[in-house]
Amino acid sequence: MVHNFRPYLVNLFCLAFALILSVAAGPVLIPPGTLLRILAHGLPGVALQPDWPENFATIIQQVRLPHTVLILLTGAALGGSGATYQGVFRNPLADPYLIGVASGAGLGAVFAMAVHWPNSMLGLYTIPIAAFVGATLTIILVYSLARVGSSLPTTTLILAGVAVSAFASSLTSFLMLRSNQELRRAIGWLMGGSILSGWEPVFAVLPFVLLGLILLLSSGHALNVLQFGEEQAVQLGLPAERVKAFLLVAASLTTAAAVAFSGVIGFIGLIVPHLVRLLWGHDYRRLVPLSILGGGTALLLADLLARTVLAPQVIPVGIVTALAGAPFFLWVLRRAKNQAYW
Amino acid sequence: MLEINSLSVTYGKPDPSRGLALEQVSLSVQPGEILVVIGPNGAGKSTLIRAVSGALPVLSGSISVNGMDLSHLSSNQRARRLAVVPQARNMPAAFTVFQSVLMGRTPYLGWLGQAGSQDQRVALRSLEQTLTLELAERRVGELSGGEQQRVLLARALAQDTPVLLLDEPTTHLDLQHQSSLLNLVRKLANEKKLAVLMVLHDLNLASLYADRVALLVAGRIRASGTPQEVLTEQDLSSVYNVPVHVVPHPDYGSPLILPDGRFGAGL
Numbered sequence: 001m002v003h004n005f006r007p008y009l010v011n012l013f014c015l016a017f018a019l020i021l022s023v024a025a026g027p028v029l030i031p032p033g034t035l036l037r038i039l040a041h042g043l044p045g046v047a048l049q050p051d052w053p054e055n056f057a058t059i060i061q062q063v064r065l066p067h068t069v070l071i072l073l074t075g076a077a078l079g080g081s082g083a084t085y086q087g088v089f090r091n092p093l094a095d096p097y098l099i100g101v102a103s104g105a106g107l108g109a110v111f112a113m114a115v116h117w118p119n120s121m122l123g124l125y126t127i128p129i130a131a132f133v134g135a136t137l138t139i140i141l142v143y144s145l146a147r148v149g150s151s152l153p154t155t156t157l158i159l160a161g162v163a164v165s166a167f168a169s170s171l172t173s174f175l176m177l178r179s180n181q182e183l184r185r186a187i188g189w190l191m192g193g194s195i196l197s198g199w200e201p202v203f204a205v206l207p208f209v210l211l212g213l214i215l216l217l218s219s220g221h222a223l224n225v226l227q228f229g230e231e232q233a234v235q236l237g238l239p240a241e242r243v244k245a246f247l248l249v250a251a252s253l254t255t256a257a258a259v260a261f262s263g264v265i266g267f268i269g270l271i272v273p274h275l276v277r278l279l280w281g282h283d284y285r286r287l288v289p290l291s292i293l294g295g296g297t298a299l300l301l302a303d304l305l306a307r308t309v310l311a312p313q314v315i316p317v318g319i320v321t322a323l324a325g326a327p328f329f330l331w332v333l334r335r336a337k338n339q340a341y342w
Numbered sequence: 343m344l345e346i347n348s349l350s351v352t353y354g355k356p357d358p359s360r361g362l363a364l365e366q367v368s369l370s371v372q373p374g375e376i377l378v379v380i381g382p383n384g385a386g387k388s389t390l391i392r393a394v395s396g397a398l399p400v401l402s403g404s405i406s407v408n409g410m411d412l413s414h415l416s417s418n419q420r421a422r423r424l425a426v427v428p429q430a431r432n433m434p435a436a437f438t439v440f441q442s443v444l445m446g447r448t449p450y451l452g453w454l455g456q457a458g459s460q461d462q463r464v465a466l467r468s469l470e471q472t473l474t475l476e477l478a479e480r481r482v483g484e485l486s487g488g489e490q491q492r493v494l495l496a497r498a499l500a501q502d503t504p505v506l507l508l509d510e511p512t513t514h515l516d517l518q519h520q521s522s523l524l525n526l527v528r529k530l531a532n533e534k535k536l537a538v539l540m541v542l543h544d545l546n547l548a549s550l551y552a553d554r555v556a557l558l559v560a561g562r563i564r565a566s567g568t569p570q571e572v573l574t575e576q577d578l579s580s581v582y583n584v585p586v587h588v589v590p591h592p593d594y595g596s597p598l599i600l601p602d603g604r605f606g607a608g609l
Contacts, residue, residue, distance in 0.1 A: 221455020225445055227434035231397040235428070236501070237421030237449030282436035285455070 007280045011293040015072075018300035022068040023060060025308055030056055030064075066199045070261060071303045071317070072296045073202070073209045075268055077258035079295015080216045081251040082269020083276070083288050087223035088247045089152050092274070092332055096255040097266030098158060100142050100165035101135045105252075105259035107168040107175075108134025114175045124204035131256035132208070138164055139252050169264075201261035212254030213292060219247055220285030227282075265299070265318045267325020272298050274332060344371040344394075344424070344505045344537045349403035351386075351393045351561075362401070363389045365561045371537040373504065376528065378548040379541045380572075381558035382582055387541040390558065391509045394539070395426045407505050421449035425498035427508040430490035435483025439493050442482055443468055446500030468499035472526060488519035495526065506530075508540040512547060520544075524551045545599040549573055550591070557581065573597040 024030045030038075034052050038060055041048045078096060085094035085101075096102045112130035146152055146160035225238045233240040258265070272294040276287055299317065302324070306315040351364040364386045371377045379387050392398040394405055396417060405412045407423040415423075425446070433442070446468065447461040457465075469475040472492045482490060491511055498506055508527065512520040528551055531538045542548045548555055549569040556566040559581050565572045575588045578599060587600040 218454055221448075221451065222453065224437070224441075224455070225448055227437070228445070229432060231392065232426070232428055234397050234417050235395045235421060235426040236445060236497075237418040239417045277436075282434070283441065 007276075007286065007290055008293070011290055011297065015293055015297045015300075018297045018304070019068060019072065022071065022300045022304055023064045025304055026059075026064060027312060028056075028059060030060065035060070063197065066202050067197060068300065070202050070205070071299050073205060074258040074262040074265065075299025076292045076296040077209050077212060077254045078265060078268040078299065079272040079291040079293075080213055080288055081254040081258070082295070083273035083284070083291035084216050084219070084223065084247055084251040084254075085269070086273055087226060087284055087287075088244050088251070089157060090227060090229075091152060091154055091157055092335075093154055093158060093270065093329070095267060095270035096251075096258075097165075097264065098270065098329070099139070099161035100163075100168065101138050101252055101255050102259050102264045102266065103165040103168040103172070104138025104141075105131040105135035105256040106264045107172045108132070108256070109260050110172045110175050114179045124200055128205050128208045128257050128260040131260045132253050134168070135252035135256040135259070136249060138168065139248050143248070205257045205260055208253060208257035208260075212250055212257055215250035216247075216254060216288055217292070219250070220283070220288050222247070223284035223288070227284075263316070263318060265321055267321045267329065268295050268299050268302075270332065271325055271328050274328075343373055343408055344369075344539060345404075345406045346370065346394060347404045347406075349390075349393060349405065350401040351389055351398060352401050362561050364393060367403070367558075367561075367563055369539070369556055369563070369566070371505070371539050373535040373537050374531055375553045376531050376538040376540060376551060377554050377556060378552035379539065379556050379558050380543075380545060380548050381564075385558045386561040387558055388509055389561075391426065391507050391539070391541055395424060395507055396420050407503075418449050421501060421503075423503050424505045424507065425501035425503040427491075427494050427498045427506065427511055429509055429511070429513060430487055430494055433482050433490055433494070435481060437482055438478070439474060439480050439482060439485070439496075440465065440469070440478040442493055443474075443496045443500050446497035449501060464502060465496075465500050468496040471499060471530065472496040487514045488516070488523065491515065491519075491523060492526070495523070499530070504535075505537045505539070508538065510541050510543055513543060520547060527551070545573060545578070549596045549598065550594070569596055573599060 020032050020035065024032050024035050034056065037048055038052060038057055040046050041050065042057075042061075081101075082095050085096065085099060086092060088094075089099075108130040109127050111134070112126050142157070142160045142164050143152075145164070146156040148156060222238060222243050225233050225236055226240065226243065228236065230240040230244075233243075255269075273287060273291040276290045276294055280286060280290060299321070302320040303317045306317040306320045309315065346367060346369045349364055349367040350362050353360055353363045367390065369377060369379075379390060381387050389398065393400055396412070400413070410423065412420050412423065444457055444461065444465045447457055447465060448455065450461065451457060466475070469478055472495050474489065474492050474496050477485065477489060477493070482493060485493065491514075495508075495511070506527075511523055511527075515523065524547060527538060527540065530536055540552075542551075552569055554567060555569050555572040557564045557572050557577065564581065565577060573588060575586055578586045578588070585602040587602055588597045589600065590596070591598050
């Protein structure tokens with residue numbers, strides 16, 4: 001079953017499609033054929049006769065590609081951490097946004113910006129680091145608030161998530177009001193719109209996303225065993241408490257990296273693992289990697305809509321994902337209530 | 343061989359007014375032997391299984407398997423010595439039977455859980471032994487209670503341990519599935535020389551299948567020995583607070599317990 005490659009091929013194909021569209025679309029439309037030739041031209045050992053406007057290459061390298069890669073990393077991180085939270089909590093509605101982790105990470109990131117940490121030695125790295133601290137504190141808080149005995153009921157998880165999220169968002173807004181920076185851009189960031197462009201933010205989050213995703217990708221078996229519950233996991237030889245703590249830290253690291261420069265984007269971590277589960281089953285050794293690929297694809301498409309629907313105006317991508325995600329959330333809530341397949 | 347020595351366990355936080363969940367419990371089970379723990383609701387039967395399996399912290403006392411004290415072992419090492427068949431509730435419905443049983447190999451696998459051909463073989467053999475091979479590709483959620491219980495038994499066998507613990511494995515099963523499951527446990531204990539510690543609610547099943555019985559009351563062992571020695575009218579009547587008759591089984595002579603609580607006699 002695990003050695004079935006078709007789901008991966010389907011996902012990689014969709015991802016490639018979304019990547020090309022994402023780089024091609026924008027105020028200046030670059031035809032996909034030209035785009036591929038320009039990209040091929042950039043490869044070592046390939047020299048094509050340039051028959052495209054000179055500024056195309058610059059647009060691609062300086063504007064489109066870094067934006068697309070950042071969105072890809074963000075979506076992949078949200079998909080992977082969403083699947084992991086759902087597995088650790090054994091709860092179909094766990095999503096980095098709904099359980100408040102994304103807001104906590106956002107608070108950390110805004111705090112770092114408000115006190116001008118990016119001007120310190122560590123530079124832009126401070127933002128994902130502060131977001132990670134915020135995310136970890138949030139997940140600890142939400143988990144301890146929502147826990148009833150040894151179980152984690154959906155209602156208390158969502159309620160605790162909403163409450164902590166509201167608190168973190170209020171603090172974030174407060175910090176933004178107090179700072180002298182341009183408020184509209186900050187709000188745009190909060191709703192999921194990148195405020196920095198160019199390669200700098202990509203390089204600043206890349207190590208965090210990669211580390212987080214590698215940790216999550218390696219944890220499929222542990223997540224599978226955890227589905228039997230903490231007690232049986234211990235009896236099967238898995239030190240459940242330690243493993244859960246490890247997974248929560250890894251997922252929070254991944255979420256924080258996603259939030260650091262792309263803002264608080266909801267529902268990707270909810271929708272994508274659900275669709276993967278419906279299509280290709282519950283084995284976390286496959287669910288996690290497919291959710292990572294699917295998360296990247298889904299956010300690239302949402303971002304494409306956000307940039308093109310009201311062009312030249314750009315809608316924060318978080319609005320697009322929420323418009324699609326909130327109804328989906330309600331649908332999942334109904335299914336979860338009926339215990340239809342969880 | 344499983345040895346439990348003066349085991350004491352508290353309820354959650356230590357609370358002198360509530361006493362102990364288990365107090366100075368000592369039991370031993372030889373290879374090939376089935377020890378059945380009986381007792382009224384709340385006596386601490388499931389607590390005993392959970393504490394021995396490492397799922398609950400222990401206040402004092404020791405648990406050892408073949409002379410090896412378990413208290414200093416990692417959960418991994420412990421799970422190679424002692425496997426648990428829990429009650430068939432809350433099984434993740436979406437995994438296949440084979441996937442579920444293969445997870446019994448967890449104590450032998452690394453973090454990535456890459457199962458080798460040896461692990462696959464052991465899992466298949468466990469399915470075979472529990473007569474669940476034809477269910478291998480079915481999803482657990484589609485199975486009946488009796489089938490799920492056998493899948494959990496197969497998963498425990500895949501752990502390849504000398505000791506097997508079962509927590510009320512027959513609770514939700516009908517008469518046929520009760521006896522087929524317990525016959526299976528008996529056969530496995532004999533063939534694989536497993537030391538089996540099993541909690542049962544049903545006194546007659548305990549009488550039929552146990553080599554020895556331990557009667558647990560309010561966290562203490564009230565009596566232990568052969569079914570004939572432990573399952574007496576006097577003890578059972580006082581412990582369960584209902585008059586009972588004990589008569590010999592027509593075929594085996596083992597004690598049969600008939601409650602006599604009609605007409606409010608036990609109130």
